[in-house]
Amino acid sequence: xAKRPLNVGLIGxxxxxxxxxxxxxxxxxxxxxxxxxxxxxxxxxxAMQEAENWPFPIKGYRSYDELIEQExxxxxxxxxxxxxxxxxxNVHFDPAMKCINAGIPVFCEKPLTVTLxxxxxxxxxxxxxxxxFGVAHTYLGHWTTRFSRHxxxxxxxGQIRWVDAYYIQGWLAERAExxxxxxxxxxxxxxxxxxxxxxxxxxxHALMQLRYVTGLEVTQVSGHVETFVKxxxxxxxxxxxxxxxxxxxxxxxxxxxxxxxxxxxxxEVNGTKGTLVWKQEEHEKVVIHLLGQPDRLYxxxxxxxxxxxxxxxxxxLMKEPTIPSGHSEGFHDAFARLHRSFEEDVRAYxxxxxxxxxDGSKYATVMDGSIGIAFVKAAVDSAHNGNSWVxxx
Ligand SMILES: NC(=O)c1ccc[n+]([C@@H]2O[C@H](COP(=O)([O-])OP(=O)(O)OC[C@H]3O[C@@H](n4cnc5c(N)ncnc54)[C@H](O)[C@@H]3O)[C@@H](O)[C@H]2O)c1
Numbered sequence: 001x002a003k004r005p006l007n008v009g010l011i012g013x014x015x016x017x018x019x020x021x022x023x024x025x026x027x028x029x030x031x032x033x034x035x036x037x038x039x040x041x042x043x044x045x046x047a048m049q050e051a052e053n054w055p056f057p058i059k060g061y062r063s064y065d066e067l068i069e070q071e072x073x074x075x076x077x078x079x080x081x082x083x084x085x086x087x088x089x090n091v092h093f094d095p096a097m098k099c100i101n102a103g104i105p106v107f108c109e110k111p112l113t114v115t116l117x118x119x120x121x122x123x124x125x126x127x128x129x130x131x132x133f134g135v136a137h138t139y140l141g142h143w144t145t146r147f148s149r150h151x152x153x154x155x156x157x158g159q160i161r162w163v164d165a166y167y168i169q170g171w172l173a174e175r176a177e178x179x180x181x182x183x184x185x186x187x188x189x190x191x192x193x194x195x196x197x198x199x200x201x202x203x204x205h206a207l208m209q210l211r212y213v214t215g216l217e218v219t220q221v222s223g224h225v226e227t228f229v230k231x232x233x234x235x236x237x238x239x240x241x242x243x244x245x246x247x248x249x250x251x252x253x254x255x256x257x258x259x260x261x262x263x264x265x266x267x268e269v270n271g272t273k274g275t276l277v278w279k280q281e282e283h284e285k286v287v288i289h290l291l292g293q294p295d296r297l298y299x300x301x302x303x304x305x306x307x308x309x310x311x312x313x314x315x316x317l318m319k320e321p322t323i324p325s326g327h328s329e330g331f332h333d334a335f336a337r338l339h340r341s342f343e344e345d346v347r348a349y350x351x352x353x354x355x356x357x358x359d360g361s362k363y364a365t366v367m368d369g370s371i372g373i374a375f376v377k378a379a380v381d382s383a384h385n386g387n388s389w390v391x392x393x
Contacts, residue, residue, distance in 0.1 A: 006343055007036040009071060009080040009104075011064045011095045012087035014040030014050030018183055019109060020086045023136070026335035027084065033343055037071065037080060039064040042091075064095045072102040082132065082346050085109055088186040089193050089200060093118040096133075100125045105132035105346050107339065111204045112369030114194035116377050116393075119370035126366045132345040132355055134338065135369035137208040139265055140362075141334030142283045143300045143321050147313075148213045148267070148276055151288070154311060157271030163250035165210035167202035168264040172236050172256035175229055188234045194373075195380050196225055197234035202265070203254040203379070204372035208364055209267050210252060211371070213278075216244040218252070220389045223379030228257045240379045243389075252375075284328050301325040338363045 008027045013020030027033045037059035041047040044062035051060020061067035071079045082105035093113045099106045113119045126133045176184035186192040194200045220243040225235045238254045266279040274290040288296040301321035305313040341362035345355040374393045382390040
């Protein structure tokens, strides 16, 4: 029998907002989830007006407090099954905590919070209440990221010596915050973005890519956090040299003033037997270089699981692509894959079963979100102390 579609609520997303749209497409993409209600704006009247004008019918709420209060009173089946938080960074903690306390699962945008104290509180609350909680590290949803994880974690590159994880953009090369970009405006305000713009905004994505693909954890950080655009209140460059728990070293770097770079996220992993190269702007493929062998190029959905190099590629991974290779998946499909994985956990939660994907293998967890915040703090502390090595918590 067809499953009842899950009801999803949006917190934030009105008035020309950006990331709500990919989320909304991803939520509605399979027919097994749909957006049903929203608190779209901090101004209650605007929030209601925006809901009224939404492209399809949704229930509008005047605030996220009202959404959480009213929806929690409804029986399962009628109420929201989970909420997606797409507000600026400083409006993640409060609605997330209120949802957890109301037993409502949360899929929250990154960076998780603006302070480590808040992040720690969310981790503790999720652990106590056992409510599904995902963090929207989009790029874990690319099939090739999941495939890269399999290759590196299977040891096929030998022992990892060096990792370079980066996210380079150019959209803040000028003061976009002063010329009407609502996205730029809050990102460079320490009250709304946190202690680092560039680190929190995209450095956390690069870190998550490193941790997800390699399974390694950062133990020490030496950070350089800089502001190239004169008068900007927060950084637009965030570079770290990191030591990893295996003994490997690497870079986690982010930059927003590199004209010409769009969403240039990537990772290169160098091991004793070979190298893996992955770039999000060419996300249909993974490049492998092995010592003394011809280079290998793997395309999504065109992989032979036992080709003399690959080993034990899990069946679920082979089945995950949604369309044949050559018809490209994209950013929206990556988001959809995350919401699809989160949906499985929400359904398990409602049935009182263990959550199949809450181990971080399919989407980033609240702990991953919290590690991102701890990392940004360590890098900023290091930058303020002559780039000295700072131990990660
Ligand atoms: N995962 C990704 O790839 C990705 C990409 C872009 C942004 N983000 C993250 O998503 C979040 C939003 O970023 P954006 O670029 O979409 O921002 P945005 O400025 O485009 O949208 C923010 C939205 O939040 C609403 N809002 C603010 N305060 C609110 C409140 N109290 N109640 C209800 N709504 C409120 C605003 O009205 C707006 O609709 C940020 O945390 C950002 O870091 C993630």
